[in-house]
Amino acid sequence: MLRSLAGMALVAAAATTLLAAPANASATSTATVESTAARPQLIRTKLSFGRCKDTCQIKVRITNISRKTLFSVKLNARLTINGRNVGTCYDSVGTIRARKVRNASCTIRTATLDRYWNTWLDGDLRSFNKYARTSVSYRYYR
Template sequence: MVKSLAGTVLVAAAAASLMAAPAAASAESSGLTATTASAQLIRTKVYFGRCRDTCQIKVRIRNVSRTNIFDVRLNARLRINGRNVGTCYDHVGSIRAKKTKWAACTVRSRSLSNAYNRYLDGVADFNQYTNTTVNYRYYR
């Protein structure tokens, strides 16, 4: 049996569906069964490489479980001063049990370049923040 999880997105979706159903009777009447989200099998840590007019995002992905995970994909959304300036994607592959892999992607966009130019002109700050989502599948 193959299971599929999507980082924090699955946890938020499961929590929202559980809050939307106030009683078990409403879940039974619609034919749905209420389930909780399972534990996440990975831990991530984000590092920034060179971040000027292009920004390199590096992510360390650790498999903390005893199962091998495969089809691992990274989605990263870069925000500068609270504004979304671009996204990037990377296909990592498979990660064996208790092992670590690195993923990296580069954001190149006009809005990132404009934000950096405003920083060089002294008009605005250059506070960078990244939201990352790691999707993966595993055998159970």
């Protein structure tokens, strides 16, 4: 019983020191790398589509849920139609103050997307299922 409590105290102390490090600090040890991946995110995102035919507009609402100002916020989006990658886009959002919201959008215009849309119009495709994966990166300072 004593050993397990002592081990838990060491783990808790290590976790406390890891959480005190800023998110953009580079990790050197394996324990640090594993702990930084488990950190909670400071943002929430909500995705919506604009016009999505031969060009597709992806709109993302980014909410900063922390008490820290986020700097260098960037959005990357990848669009797939029927499980096939048709294009990517990115947008530089800028700074988001604590507890505030910013909207970002990017437009995908590729020959592959145009080809899929024309095939859909011709009736050769049964469905035109669009799906977007988004990734938002940011930096913050203590």
